Amino acid sequence: MTALALQALAAASAAGVTVTVDGDGLILAPAPSPALIERLKAVKPDILRILAGREAARAIIETAEPPPECLPHHWVVARRGLRRFVQEGWGDSAALFAWTLEELYRVPPVWGRIDLCGAALLIGDRKVVAVTAASIVIETASGSHLTFRRVGREHVA
Numbered sequence: 001m002t003a004l005a006l007q008a009l010a011a012a013s014a015a016g017v018t019v020t021v022d023g024d025g026l027i028l029a030p031a032p033s034p035a036l037i038e039r040l041k042a043v044k045p046d047i048l049r050i051l052a053g054r055e056a057a058r059a060i061i062e063t064a065e066p067p068p069e070c071l072p073h074h075w076v077v078a079r080r081g082l083r084r085f086v087q088e089g090w091g092d093s094a095a096l097f098a099w100t101l102e103e104l105y106r107v108p109p110v111w112g113r114i115d116l117c118g119a120a121l122l123i124g125d126r127k128v129v130a131v132t133a134a135s136i137v138i139e140t141a142s143g144s145h146l147t148f149r150r151v152g153r154e155h156v157a
Contacts, residue, residue: 005046006092008039021051049095056105057086057120070111081123090128090136091120097133103150119148 012019017032019040026044028037040047061083066075082105085091094104099119106118114122119136129145130137136148 002043002046002096005043005050005096006089008036008043009047009050011036011039019047019051021048021055024048046096049098050092052101053091053095053104054086056101057082057091060105060107060121061086064107067108067111074111077124078121081125082120085120085123085128088128090131093131094120094136097131099131099150122148 009019012028012032015032015036016030017036018027018029020027020029026040026047028040032040061079064079066072070078091104102118104118104120106116107121108114108116111117123136123138126138126140126146128136129139134150138146138148140146
């Protein structure tokens with residue numbers, strides 16, 4: 001994983017530059033210095049993944065309807081955990097480890113199908129303690145660790 005994309009986004013923010021996605025391009029407003037443009041260009045694929053993840057999470061937090069059979073309280077807890085996952089930077093880390101939007105943020109067709117649910121929606125009120133290329137580890141209320149493992153790439157359709 002590279003932190004260069006996060007550092008470039010932080011530099012843009014410090015310079016008062018907003019970075020948004022337009023298809024497979026970046027929109028920078030107001031126009032940054034040539035040095036900052038080059039810095040952002042160098043890590044553009046990573047920035048695109050990070051910003052796509054942030055947008056997917058924002059859409060769920062702000063406007064997504066709960067899946068069928070999901071009690072209102074469960075949806076509130078799922079979105080609260082998702083919000084923390086993003087705010088604490090875990091979503092950015094997962095994006096840099098090439099977790100897909102579906103692996104992280106998929107809303108299942110029915111709430112009982114947790115096997116079809118994005119991992120970030122399963123965190124709830126628990127604390128994320130690690131994100132790797134292969135797993136997301138959370139700490140439960142009892143202090144034990146629960147690991148969400150990625151499906152092997154050979155199984156992804």
